Amino acid sequence: MTEALDIIVVSTTALGGESVAALFRTFGYRVRAQMPTCVALAADLVVFVSAVALEQHRSVHSTHDRTVCVVGVPKHQGPGGVDHYLDPRIDVARARALLTSILGAPEHHSATELSAREATIVAGYVKGKTRGELAREYYLADATVSTHLSRAREKYRAHGRQVRSKVDLAYRAIEDGLIECPCTHRRPRPIRSPE
Numbered sequence: 643m644t645e646a647l648d649i650i651v652v653s654t655t656a657l658g659g660e661s662v663a664a665l666f667r668t669f670g671y672r673v674r675a676q677m678p679t680c681v682a683l684a685a686d687l688v689v690f691v692s693a694v695a696l697e698q699h700r701s702v703h704s705t706h707d708r709t710v711c712v713v714g715v716p717k718h719q720g721p722g723g724v725d726h727y728l729d730p731r732i733d734v735a736r737a738r739a740l741l742t743s744i745l746g747a748p749e750h751h752s753a754t755e756l757s758a759r760e761a762t763i764v765a766g767y768v769k770g771k772t773r774g775e776l777a778r779e780y781y782l783a784d785a786t787v788s789t790h791l792s793r794a795r796e797k798y799r800a801h802g803r804q805v806r807s808k809v810d811l812a813y814r815a816i817e818d819g820l821i822e823c824p825c826t827h828r829r830p831r832p833i834r835s836p837e
Contacts, residue, residue, distance in 0.1 A: 648745055650683050651675045652699050653691035660809075662691055662713065667813055669738050670748035678702070686745055687711060689728070696724070709744060754797050754818060763790040765820045768812040 648671040653659030659675030666673045666689075674683060678698035689711045690696040696712055699705070711726040728740060756764065759780075766776050773787045780787075795805045798814050805811050815821045 647672050647674055647683060647685040648748065649673045649687045649689055649741075650685040651689045651691065652678050652695045654678060654695050654698065655691075658691045662689065664813070664816075665734070665737070666741065668816060669741060670817070671741065671745065672748075687741075689713065711744070754794075754801050754803060754814070756794050756797060756818075756820075757790075760790045760794045760797075761818075761820050763787055764794045764811060764815055767791060768808065768815050769821060 649663075649666055651659045651663040651666065651673060653662065653675060654677070656675070656677070659677070663673040663675040674685075676683065678695050679702050682699075682703040685708070687709045688699075688705060690699065691713050693712055693714060696705075696710070705723060709725050710723060711728055712724050713728045713730050715729055716724075716727045726740065726744060728737060732740075762780070763776055766779070767773070767787075771779070773784055773791075776782070777784045777787045791811075795811065798805045798811075803814055803817075805814060812821070
């Protein structure tokens, strides 16, 4: 089953794309990050983390039938065909407002029904605890912790919410409110003006 997407984030670096995608996921949108030359996925909005990512993507794929947003400040001679610019210096609330103005409010998918123990194990696991640490903390066998994680993954998949990796499991935990996204509470670094 292919997951329907609201936003594709295209970046020349995996970290840049996944960071922006993680932020957009906290807003409730269904998001995937990809490199510029990967197979183009269907989504309502394509966000390019830079104008370079846009140009690399366009060398392989067309963007004429999609809404295009570039993270950056518009330049006088910027790339054509850009519908929106997302200033990287704006705060999270304004970024959310811009996406809502483009896509509308995200459709809230219902949280996958995990048992209390599954939710506790998933939350601890995606926060960085090992299976062994969780087993000792909750007086469980290592195999029982693995079983809880497997069942949680199966439940997510049954609801069409892919979980191919620990990162995907962390995204689902954030979406379902099991853990807070660490990126939403960071203070932005002050931007120094050019001297």
